[in-house]
Amino acid sequence: MSDKILQVKNLCVSFSSYAGKVQAVRDVSFDLYRGETLSIVGESGSGKSVTTKAVLGILSGNATIESGEILYNGADLAKFQDKDFADIRGKKISLVFQDPLSALNPxxxxxxxxxxxxxxxxxxxxxxxxxxxxxLMRRVGIPQPEIRFNQYPFQFSGGMRQRIVIAIALASDPEILICDEPTTALDVTIQAQILELIxxxxxxxxxSIIFITHDLGVVANVADRVAVMYAGRIVEYGRSEEIFYNxxxxxxxxxxxxxxDLDTKEQLFSIPGTPPNMLYPPPGDAFHERNQYALKIDQREAPxxxxxxxxxxAATWLLDPRAPKVDPPPxxxxxxxxxxxxxEDVR
Amino acid sequence: MSADTNTREALLDVRGLKTYFSSGHGGKKHVVRAVDDVSFQIFKGETFGLVGESGCGKTTTGRTIIRLYNPTGGEVYFDGKKISGKLGRNEINQLTRNMQMIFQDPVASLNPRMTIEEIVSEGLRVNGMRDRAQRLELVYNILDKVGLTKDHATRYPHEFSGGQRQRVGIARALVTNPSLVIADEPVSALDVSIQAQVINLFNKLKEEMGLTILFIAHNLSVVKYFSDRIGVMYMGKLLEVADADDLYLHPVHPYTKSLLSAIPQPDPLFERKRARVAYDPAIHHYEEERPQYHEILPNHQVYASQSEVERYKRELGQ
Structure with missing residues (x-):
């Protein structure tokens, strides 16, 4: 597990739009170890998809990697031109999309x-x-592959299509598989099957898998390590147990x-307001406006x-020795x- | 039916509802039984959750109840009056005021060329409230209740975020003071943090306005959290109806068991041990023995044949 296969260092990605520069990813660093599943969680717009698109070099035309490094096999993917990616994209690093229907040629x-x-x-x-x-079709659990081989995508159900997309992603025997919300479009029973397969x-x-999702139940199922993103930054990362239990x-x-969850009876803890507009990312800790535990320093300086x-x-001033002791919500x-x-009961 | 269900007053009574969609003609005619012989009751003041996979007919059920589709068979009773089939103009007006729908997609369900005031007050106008000042007062009132302000009334839908748009959708449904609201996946298009806001809003309004809600969703954790009773649908059939806790603690039908075992929970140690139960519809032998609704436990119905009911009872006895 100690072997780093991918290192992202201080990555910044921005999009130019009519209104100005949208700072989608701000100073993101993480390592991916061989044989692990790293899950990136966050709301839409938190920059989780953009980060992985940068790794694959499939950012849209108006995006630029402002700074940072993406180290894979000694090479810096952030500096790669489009043609350099030919040996990596779909060969060494593969991608499974959210919507299996639009990922296949109809x-x-x-x-x-x-x-x-x-x-x-x-x-x-x-x-x-x-x-x-x-x-490959047998490997991803397609029954009667000889018959299915000659069928078109519309003849497949959503779960079967996603299996095919995974089969295609695995075709080149990649080292890294990036799954971008692979089960969000699927039903819960099919989702369980696809997660088992992955x-x-x-x-x-x-x-090694980078698994992007916003469903914390799915994260708990697949992840060895978890990175939580908000407003273009990673705000906390750790082993799955550490993130969920501590x-x-x-x-x-x-x-x-x-x-x-299935046992919840009390009123849900709702985050007031909406995620910040990344055209004008708030100074300091981007979450401070919605954060009931925010300290004064959060408004000025990012933790x-x-x-x-x-x-x-974890990136929060609450962990500073000078900060007041705060307990998580009850x-x-x-x-x-x-x-x-x-x-303990299970044991 | 147990004593308990008899004493409670059913606001909505769905009896043997069928909605079929057909395509093609003659030899190529193909009939999809989207809703097939579904019966259930919703009592006053409760939230009834309808869950199932996509394509199981839960949305069609909701849309048939509110007369967006014509039922192929069966009847729907609302407040004791039959509302399926042909109705007079007055009856329809009465009904549309008392039964409202909230849609899944807050972008597609709001007319982009109408202001929020126009969107929210349309139901009042259609129902014969001519005086604009009177309408406006009710609009401001309901906007305040759903957490929006007066200033929002003159704006257009594109000026709002997803969560705010869904609030507009809720305001539009509630402005006529309906007794039943059909909410079709009202939170599934929203982000996690916004979902919690909307669910909490629903809970608040339910208490304040004494709403009865038919809540259609595929996220089982949300349905469990929000509903008093839950019905599980599969392939157009309603398989099991029970109190929310009862259903999760003592699922009877094998499909319900399979569905519940598939829910991922935010608990890594539990997730590593969670075993998924597979469901194979071929285990039923309904050619030989016709299935029916049976009350297997108090307030807990299951759609099964006689021999299956006996087997389920033995399983529960253990």
Missing amino acids: IMKIGKQIVEALVLSGSTPKGEAKEKALD NEIKERSSL PKNPYTWALLSSMP PFFRVSDTHY ILTERIARMKRRA
Whole structure:
């Protein structure tokens, strides 16, 4: 687990628009270790998708990487031109999109789409491609692959389509798989199957996964480590247990306690207001306007990362030794206590 | 029916509702049974959650109840009066005032060329309130209740954020002071932090205005949190109806069990152990034995054949 496969350092991405510069990603740093699943959580507009698009070099035309490095295999992807990505995109780093229907070509047979991915990745000669494609379809759990091979995307259900998209992503035997909300468009029962599949593939082929989602239940299922993003910044990161059982950042508290779980009875903790407009990111801690625990310094100065444990860091002034001691909202502490009791019951 | 359900007053009574959609003609005719023989009651002041996967017919059920679709069969009774089938103009006016709908997509469901005042007051105007000042007062009143201000009334939908637009949708539904609100996935298009705001708003309004709500959603945690009773739909059939806690603690139908076992929970240690139960509709043998609604526990109905009911009862006894 100690082997870093991808390092993102101080990444800043902005979009130019008529109104001005939208600062979508502001000084984001994270490491991805071999064989782990790193989950990036946040609301829409928090910059989680933009970060991974920068890694793949598929940012839209009006976006620029202002500064920062994306280190993969000794090369800095942030400096890459489009043609340099040819050897990496879809070969070493693959992407699974949110909507499996728009990710597939509607007028091309499923089999041909997988074969195309195999041949273009250069790993498979044309003659063997069909056999390997059928293999991939079996691997992602498509029943009767010989028949399905000659069908079109519209003949597949949503879950089956997502399996095909995953098969295509795996065709080149990548080292990193980026999943951008892969189950958001799916039903809960299908979602459970796809998550099982992704977990199983990770176990079997020591793949590293970046998993983007806003569903904390899904995060708890797949993630080894979690990074929480807000307004273009990572505000807290740590191992999954640390984030769920010992969160430190007020935004993580708010995120966790604004979703009901199956035992929730009390009033939900709702975050007032809306996420900030990234044309004019607020000075200091971007969350301070919505944060009931905000300190005066939050308005002036963005908090640095404070160490909670070797693997757990949180950017909040509350962890400064001079800050007043604050407890998380009761709905959250009660829920964590309930989860701990349940964990002991199972044992 | 147990004594408890008999004493409570049913505001909405759906009996054997069927909505079929057909396409093609002659030999190629294809019929989709979107809602197939669905019966349930909603009592005054309660929130009834309807859950199921996409395509299971939950939205069609809601839309058929509010007469957006014509039912193929079955009847709907509202406040004791039959509201399905042909109705006179007065009856329809009466009904539209008392039953309102909140839609999923706050962008698509608001006319971009109408101001918030026009959108919210349209229901009042249609219902014969001619005096603009009178309408405006009610509009301001309801905007205040849903957490918007007077100034918002002159603005257009594009000036609002997603959460605010959904508040407008709620205001539009509630301005006529309805007794039943059908909320079709009202929070699923919203961001997590905004979802909590809207759910809390619903809870507040439910208490203040004594609303009865049919809450249609696919997010089971939200439905569980928000509903008093829950109905589970699958392939056009209503499989199980029970009190929210009862359904989650003692699911009877194998599909309900499968659905509940698939919910991911924000608890990593639990997630690692969670075992998913698969559901195979082929386990039922309904060619031989016709299924019916059975009250398997007090206030807990399940759609099953006689032999299955006996088996479920044995399972519950354990």
